[in-house]
Amino acid sequence: MNLQELSFREALRAAMREEMEKDPQVFLLGEDIGVYGGNFNVTKGLQEEFGKERVVETPISESTIVGMGAGAAMTGLRPVVEIMFADFITLGMDSLVNHAAKFHYLSKGKVDIPMVVRLPSGAGTGAGSQHSQSFEAWFCNVPGLIVAAPGTPAQAKGLLKAAIRNNNPVIFIEYKKLYDTIGPVPREDNYIIPLEESYVERKGSDVTIVTWGPSLHVVKKAAGKLSEEGISVEIINPLTLYPMDMKPIYESVKKTSRLIIVHEGQKTGGVGGEIAAKIAENDAFNYLDSPILRVAGKDIPVPVAKPLEDEMAPGVADVIDAVYKTVGLS
């Protein structure tokens, strides 16, 4: 594969650029996404390249931005909508949940809504409780939506391209603290990571950890340390959180007999709980040697001060503690 070092942000930009070159129906919609390049610089340069007709800036009107995206998608275009911070999707929820997620079903499958809604999410930038939330769990409760969450630059590119080509509304969770991370990304125009396929990030035999987004890196670090102590961790990244490909997770749990789920979003009502419930309903449950554990964000609004903010999200030590607990070492 022809690889290139890109930041997570550049990988997203590359995905959008390639898809816009390939398909004239693809366009971008959002606030300050032109000269400014979006609040996180993800769309920088794209308006210069594709013009104002295809990189369309809007007033601060989230409900209509999302609804307009859905309407345009229903009638033949492929919008990629940027909500400046995931937190403001709250204002677009009616358009998204009651409309975008329903029309395919209500039209007996005649109307498609090939829209991507990009949501810069999560903590780690000192932006506070109204600008740091992780909402993926909410969308995993809305049939009709697909929820994807890349963890590396390559995943950012491959998954976003798949999302743009998909004919359903896709919620694309971009963790802000990943934007500056750098990694190898395939150059190929057709580099696609299929939606709804979980990916084994690391093979192991003692404990299975399911994780995504920024927590993937926390878990990888923990797994590296644990391997020095002779504990072998298998890491599975679902990539698509809803609908989730559970098969590799069932298989892994049958092999390791231990499961931990790690995510930054709040623990209560989080995606981790659903994964645990799916295991409980599957015969993989019979293979478990210890209780399933969740290591997740604290059930609090995200605070600003650095020590408080750090306390909110799961860290390497939290993951290692959970592993010790599940293998009976603590």
Place this chain on the structure above:
Amino acid sequence: MSSLTNEEIKDLLYNMLKARRFEEKLQEMSRKGQLYGTCHLGIGQEASGVGAALAALHDGDLAILTHRGHNQTIGMGADLSVLMGEMLGKEQGCAGGRGGSMHFFDLEHGNYGETGVVGGTYPIACGMAFTQVYKKTGKAVLCCSGDGSVNTGNFHESLNIASVMKLPVVFFIENNLYAMSTPVENTMSVISLSDRAQAYGIPGMTIDGNDALEVYEIVTKALEYAKSGEGPFLIEALTYRQCGHSKNDDQCYRSQQEVDNWRQEDPIYRLSEYMKENHLATEAELYELERKAFDDVLVALNKAQDMDEAKVQNVDRFVYAE
């Protein structure tokens, strides 16, 4: 002529100077990497922010503010050290390090705080105003916002509800010509945003937002109008943000010439000149005010630095009523 006494005008200028020095200090700390988290400054908008806040404070009214709310918070009388403590993530900060620059709070002076979601102030202000009617407090609510907020659904819904329910609320909109990088003319097809008030049967007015005395006068009158039972009033204050939108803003969307032109209209400069011309203050008195404001900020910073770090063990306190 202003209805304010000499001393009151001096106090207005002094508060504007305090706000300016406070924010310049933040700017400096930010450049040195001493501030964690986001920060929105209102340098150049002190006449609007402080003028309106002081009017509400003098009238005993309530306020709710936006992400760019330092000027208003200081104008309403907040203790600078508590604000500085919040910026530094201290336990004694106004939110104990939970909120930072975008979530200042000062209930003691009727300031229900800043919200970081654009347009978020409108519905909340309506509810606050509803309480004033319900409880017959005789108070009004100053609802602050920026030009970018007038295209949110919340703006339109709230103007309508406030109008039909005759709620005592003053919608005070600082039009600094930009919402982040977006110039107002790209997002509105009316010439002046106060024209929109008409659609809801509300009086609307556009004023010189860099003229502190005009802001003070008009906001005072608007608050009185709202409290007389006539319902809401909308004010558009034309002003300009001389600094970037937030910490990382290269301001690629506007020219240095434009910024320089607006610096000629600096509200602090204008009020100082007015005071000199009208013999309201001598050069020496103005200098004294400057120095006092400067010292106040340094004292506040010293106090804040001595406060305790926000306590990690308290991180889950205040999620629910205790």
